[in-house]
Amino acid sequence: MPSVSDDAQLIEQTLAGRSAAFGELVCKYQDRLFNTIAHVAGNAEDARDIVQDAFVQAFLKLESFQHHAAFYTWLYRIAFNVAISHRRSRRPAVSIEQAKEDAGEEPADVGDGPEINLLRKECCEQVRGAIAGLKEEYRAVVVLREIDGCSYESIAEILDLPIGTVRSRLYRGRLQLMEELKEMFTAEETPGP
Amino acid sequence: MKDVPEHELLSAYLDGELTVAERARVEQFLADSPAARQTLEELRSVSMAVQSLPELRVGEDLSGAVLRQAERAILTGPGERQPRGGAERASPTSVQRWRALLRRVVTSRGFAWAGTAVAIALLIMLSGFPERGRERDVVRAPEPRVRAPARDAVAELRASDEAAVPEPEDARLPAAAPARPARPAPAKAAPLLEAPAAVREAPPPAPAKPLAEGEVAPEMAEAPEAPEAPRQRAAPLPPGVERLETPAVAGTLRAPERRAAAVPADQPVLLVQCDITPEAARQGAFDRVLAEQQIALHDGRADSARAEPAGRPRRAPRPADEPLDRVPQELAEAEAADVALDDTFDVVYVEATPEQVTATLDQLAQLPDQFLAVSVKPAPGMASQQALTRFNRRAVEAADVEPEEQHRLRGKAMRDADPAADAKAAAEAAGEIEAGEPYRVLFVLRVVPPDVLAEPAAAALEAAPLPAEVDAEDAAAPPPSP
Structure with a gap:
């Protein structure tokens, strides 16, 4: 978990005029935020723009940051708002294949042989596709929980939702994923010849 | 279940x-x-x-791009509000003024500093001076993806710099020039035809005071002598300063959020923008202030990027039979476009001790009848910029405020922000400079003609429709002066 005290120091330094301190915050959170937003936005290109814009917005609004919340929670909230703005002006979520290509990374080859690696890639493809197919309101909650590991409280704060709604949407999102991925799970459970 | x-x-x-x-x-x-x-x-x-999905990574460090985009947003926008009409609106006046400023700095004698000067001036110019009733209609540069590459200002500049032989007469007209609306202002356009080698020869108003006990900033010590004429190839730039004709400038002008700025972040550079009355400009009031503080404009080094001096005596228009190789191509283009922007902006780069800077600012503040508004901000320190942003926001919200009142408020906003202290604190916090070390200061003076102050805001809004030919690059130009 990020160190809140480190973040507070960097924020303080930034507000004192050392903008390089904010650069350190960017370095610290850019990949984590990108990984989350890429699954929300559905493609890497949009995700990069959203992440950059979110950091810019955070920089511009840093004076208004209230330290009772974690910086990354506040940052994520900005990023999701930026993502909503982007989504309104851009195309809808891309296809499974396109999402895979845009994401630009595949599961690491862990030496299981080409067949296993291919199977793993296909599974990732399916999971990404299933996430992309979620209703938006479910996708944000699922991604924040499963991809980023946010607590329900953090998710509620980021998305400005009651915790009960977070819980409900997460459950429904998981059910939808379960339905989408049923075939994959069935195949995995089926013993080979 | x-x-x-x-x-x-x-x-x-x-x-x-x-x-x-x-x-x-x-x-x-x-x-x-x-x-x-x-x-x-x-x-x-x-x-x-x-x-179990693999983690995705950005694949690059976004911090530089974020800080540049943030700084530009601070400097160019009234808070988080979108400009009225967006980046698509730009007046021919603003386009021409912008280009003319760029050209003048490029072709000024202190070419070695042009990269720095222009990069900073771009920030300032994009931010613009508060326009009455004008909600920053041109201050946001367009995104690179929507930018039309038809007219490449950098290519123009490079061409003017590298051209070693006189061009044929018909080569003086750029392809895009005919598309621009003709403006009957030949008399004002004439000074642009000056040979830049002779432009910045104003003698130093006072002997150069040694900076920081005779020390010269390392990059300055290595700065080569500026070329005597714009036809010469540019000498190497000091470390950390990107050459003007490189794509970095295009990045600043055309894709600032994605490209490296000429001035590194946290570099202690002060930006001082000042509205000056025409009378004060004619009388050389600003030069006198610098002289009184023993701040040298020219001391033999290439440390001054002095552009067109506001209000100074100018050379006569170029005679018809003057050899064409004395006239840089871009100036000829300006002539072709009937650009009449000779006496609007002045850009002055100096080095000065903190004491000199403070004394200069105090002196400017004590002459409100000559210097209508003075603002200072460090680049890229936040506090003053945010003060300016807050002021801009208020100014936009109160667009019907009388111009004189806006100037007064703006000056007050910046004084309240204690900009000098802010800059110093920011620089010290960054561990970049020691007390007593000289600042690098870029003054951008705007001569505010009386008719600007007298013009109603509503008329100013209607004054400058965007011509269809203006490309996206032009939309990055600063707000027009009514």
Whole structure:
């Protein structure tokens, strides 16, 4: 978990005029935020723009940051708002294949042989596709929980939702994923010849 | 599988997000229902499948791009409000003024500093001076993806710099020039035809005071002598300063959020923008202030990027038979476009001790009848810029405020921000400079003609429609002066 005290120091330094301190915050959170937003936005290109814009917005609004919340929670909230703005002006979520290509990374080859690696890639493809197919309101909650590991409280704060709604949407999102991925799970459970 | 709330609790149970009472309830439910246990396992499988996706990474460090974009946003926008009409609106006047400023700095004698000067001036110019009733209609540069590459200002500059032979007469007209609306202002355009080699020859108003006990900033010590004429190739720039004709300038002008700025972040450079009356400009009031503070404009080094001096005596228009090789191509283009921007902006680069800077600012503040508004901001320190942003926001919200009042408010806003202290504190916080070390200061003076102050705001808004030919690059130009 990020160190809140480190973040507070960097924020303080930034507000004192050392903008390089904010650069350190960017370095610290850019990949984590990108990984989350890429699954929300559905493609890497949009995700990069959203992440950059979110950091810019955070920089511009840093004076208004209230330290009772974690910086990354506040940052994520900005990023999701930026993502909503982007989504309104851009195309809808891309296809499974396109999402895979845009994401630009595949599961690491862990030496299981080409067949296993291919199977793993296909599974990732399916999971990404299933996430992309979620209703938006479910996708944000699922991604924040499963991809980023946010607590329900953090998710509620980021998305400005009651915790009960977070819980409900997460459950429904998981059910939808379960339905989408049923075939994959069935195949995995089926013993080979 | 019969009670929805309990199923929802299954999901939260998986995440360990239940209260003690809820957990007990779910565990009882699981004990009683094989279907519930099956559902829990399926939910767990889904969760693991998503969590096992490989992490995605940006693949590059975004910090530089973020800081540049943020700084530009601070300097160019009234807070977070979108400019009225967006970047698509730009007046021919603003386009021409912008280009003319760029050209003058490029072709000024202190070419070695042009990269720095222009990069900073771009920030200032994009921010613009407060325009009455004008909600920053041109201050946001367009995104690179929508930018039309038809007219490449950098290519123009490079061409003018590298051209070693006189061009034929017909080569003076750029392809895009005819598309621009003709403006009957030949008299004002004439000074642009000056040979830049002779432009910045104003003698130093006072002997150069040694900077920081005779020390010269390292990059300055290595700065080569500026070329005597714009036809010469540019000498190497000091470390950390990108050459003007490189794409970095295009990045500043055309894609600032994605490209490196000429001035590194945290570099202690002060930006001083000042509205000056025409009378004060004619009388050389600003030069006198610098002289009184023993701040040298020219001391033999290439440390001054002095552009067109506001209000100074100018050379006569170029005679018709003057050899064409004395006239840089871009100036000829300006002539072709009837650009009449010779006496609007002045850019002055100096080095000065903190004491000199403070004394200069104090002196400017004590002459409100000559210097209508003075603002200072460090680049890229935040406090002063944010003060300016807040002021801009208020100014936009109160667009019907009289111009004189806006100038007064603006000056007050910046004085309240204690800009000098802000800059110094920012620089010291960054550990970049020691007390007493010279600042690098870029003054951008705007001569505010009386008719500007007298012009109604509503008329100013209507004054400058965007011509259809203006490309996206032009939209990055600063707000027009009415």
